[in-house]
Amino acid sequence: MAANLGFGSLVIAFLLAVYSSVAGCMGGLKKRAVLVESGRLGLVLIFPLVSLSIGCLIYLLLNGRYEIQYVYSVVSNDLPFYLRITALWGGQAGSLLFWSFLLAGLSVLITNNHWDRDIEFLPWVISVLGIVLAFFISLSVFVENPFVRFWELPDGSHLASMMMPAGATIYQADNGNGLNPLLRHPGMVFHPPLLYLGFVSFVIPFSFAMAALITGRTDDRWIRLTRRWSLMAWLFLSLGLILGARWAYDVLGWGGYWGWDPVEISAFMPWLTGTAFLHSVVSQEKRGLFKRWNIILIILTFDLIILGTFLTRSGVLSSVHAFSQSAIGPLFLVFIALTFGVSVGMLLWRWNDLQSENQLTSLFSRESVFLFNNLIFISLFIVCFWGVVYPVISDVFTGQKVTVGPPFYERATAPLFAAMLLLMGIAPLTAWGHSTARTLGKSLIKPLLVAVLILIIIAASGVQSPGALLGFGLVSLVVTVTFYEYGRGVHIRSQQTGEPVLLSGIKLAGRNRRRYGGYIIHLGVVMMALGIIGIELFQTETQGTIARGQSLKLDDLTISFRDLAVFDTHDGRNIARAVVNIKQGDNVIGEIYPRRDYYYESQQPVTVPGVISTFAEDIYVILVDWQSISLQGATFKVYHNPLVKWLWLGGFVFILGTLLASWPDLTLDEERIIRMVIRHGPEEFFK
Structure with a gap:
């Protein structure tokens, strides 16, 4: 009964996803609000239907219903309660259903926002979300059905099918195969859901970008509407990668956290383009620059998410993280080709309308630094992409799958990561619009002297490796510049307003949380860089x-x-x-x-x-x-x-900075509360 109910709700959800995408599109073309609202309601109804299907599957997992093929493959009698729930994403069919569940939930949240000012976006956002949902739900309905049963045929053989063959009876084993032992780790309770949340959340800014292209809205409104969605997607994807690294450190026995595994890289690539996107959109908001580039980045990020899901599930790559080979690979390739082709076609259609409103006027301006930063992230992406696809290309053309190992990635990416740290140290001291080498050098001299002094102390302590000294020097530069720039801002505000230094510091960060949250993210990155330098350059081993x-x-x-x-x-x-x-x-x-x-x-x-x-x-x-x-x-x-512990501590600081950057700026009431607490203590506030 539970299997039939779960499968039936999925079929209805698939039909609703198709209907919502069509209704949204027709409503947008014909300017018919009734059709748009109908499509929106259809999209909203998908979530309870997929939730019902998820609930049915969890019920089957918890009760050890081994007549269900998926339950048999991931659950066993001795599996504890919490692992039976996490088995939902411990196999291919369950993880695809979970993907649909998360996207359906986010679709409800985004389509129930206030759309008065941006109503022209709504039909196309509905249509894009419906198309993506229809694709993923169709995989669960037609290809990777998690409710397929085992049947015993009259001749004693067994068959897996949703429908009962003639003369067959349900076959239930006494025990299942159980969850892969490598997945029975606390990190795997949280790593896949957070990674999937990051993947799914990036569909939201992609859908708005497509809506902006279709409607011809070439301003930055679509970016402002999706700013927090983009930050949330980036945060979840970052958390997923960090927890995955911790899982590898604890379970795989590498003695490290990252092995440049193809599936690891497939999740890292959309993070790279997504990070470039988050930096680049600031230039569009502030200066009207990089409009075309931002559309390109979000298209790349979306299709890299689909590509990463494909690489994990197609069986084309050998990896400890990959699922078994499946027939869904060609379907993913077709979907990637269609979405990428249509997206690029719409971008070319609006190409002339997406001209930048301003031009780069200075090589040392903040927008120039952001451009260089983007080039570094894209260079890292190209290196990773080439390393992942090269074995496939070599297999096609030579018949031999030549694997690209960690030495290739480390040699190719090390200079790029060093350049990224250098830009992180320079960027806070640059100005929007125009900045000269002289003004930048004048601002840089004090933190640079402090960084050099720190580097001298490190060298005197016995560190002689040129690579390590370069890394520690860049880390010192980023830290000193970050604190110098923030301290200078606090000092100026305190002088101008007469406020206590502590109050000025809190209010300065509260009034521009996006900027100072970014500074905390940078500090988290350099803490993680310390851990990476330590383990990559100073690790020793014996056996x-x-x-x-x-x-x-x-x-x-x-x-x-x-x-x-x-x-x-x-x-x-x-x-x-x-x-x-x-x-x-x-x-x-x-x-x-x-x-x-x-x-x-x-x-x-x-x-x-x-x-x-x-x-x-x-x-x-x-x-x-x-x-x-x-x-x-x-x-x-x-x-x-x-x-290496600084790698994990840096991850926590990284998360804190992202939360601060995505939080709304301080209101006047919040400022009054902070001022009261600082001047009179918390007791006065609680009165």
Whole structure:
């Protein structure tokens, strides 16, 4: 019953998505408000229908209904409650349905806004959202149906089908395959939903960009309407990438957070173009520049999201993150080709109307810096795109799939990331419209001197690597410029208004949260850069087989093997757990327990490292193997990862800055409350 209800609601949702896209388009062409409203209501009704389908699938997952093929593939009897829910996006069919659910929910939010001023956008936004929803729901209905049942035929064989074959009976296994052990990690509870939210949210600015092209609205109104949607999409996508990096660090046993895996890169590429878009739209709002460029960037971002979804699910790329091979690959390619072709066609149609209102007048102006910043992000995208598609191209033309490895990406992207940090250090000191090298140099000299002093101290501490010194120097420059520029603004405001410095600082940031939120984002980026520099340039490792009581040496660390236990658990695992003591010099700094979990159902091992983490370094130990008979010896791999904790701390600061940048500016009432709290304490406010 639940399977039929879930599938039936999906069919109706698909028909409504098709109807909404057609009604929106016809209403826009014929200027008929009734048709537009009908299309909007159809779009709104899709959400409860897809929610019902999601609810039915979750019910089947929670109750272990193994006659459903999807449930059998991702759930088992020993799977805990929370993992049964996360199994919704643990397989291909469920994740596609979840994609549709998120987009349907966002469609309700966007189409129920006040449209009085921008009513001409509404029919085309409805139409674009309907088309995208129709495509993804159609995949769940016709290709990757999560409600397909197992049937037992009269001859004893089994068949997976939605409809009952003649003479067949429902077949239900006693147990399922269970969720992939690599996905049984807290990071995978949050990583896929946040990544999908980032993907789906970028559909909103894309739909408004298409509406602007169709209606001929060449001003920046569509950007202003979608500013917070774009920031939200970027925030969720960033969070998804950070949590994915943490998952890789904890589960995959790389000793690192990023392996330049093709599927990792497929999620990173829309982040690059989306980041370029967020920087570029500021120039259009402030100076009327880059109108064509902004449309190009949002088209690229949208189709890269679809491409990333395709690469993950088509089976064309080998990856630990990828789903199994599926028939949906050609459908994705057709959809990408159609949406990209139609979008570019509309852009060319409006090309002359999208001329910039102003021109770049100075090489050192803020808009010029934003342009250079965009070029860097696009260069990074090109490097990543080429690395991802090259194995496919080589396979087509030579019959051999030549994989592009991390050394290619690292050599190609390192100078670009360095240039990006340099621009982050310069941008806050530039001005809109016109800025000269002399004025920029005058503003730069004080923070530059401080940055040089910091670099001298770092070099004196023993750091000799040219790459590390360059990286630390750029990080120091960004930090000093950011604090210098903010401090200068606070000082000027305090002098002009007579306000206390603290009040001036809060009000300055509150009056321009987008700007100072961006500064906090930059600080988060440089904190993450510290972690990247530490692990990429200073990571050391060793591996060895030692008996109980013996030790491995790495740098100033002593890793001593104390004990090993091998035992089964009630949830179907065999655990080998080592006890390892860590000394740094003569000081014992902790005891860790690296282990290997072997899942009997899937016959798959998962490595769980033992980690001691401080602000200065991570000591990361993996149990590679052991002597199973005597348990007297074990093989360990040890990584010494300096500064890597700053990568995760920087992620939190990054998120804080994004939230501040997307929050509305301070109102007069909020300013009065802040002034009261600062002058009289919080007690006065609560009175």
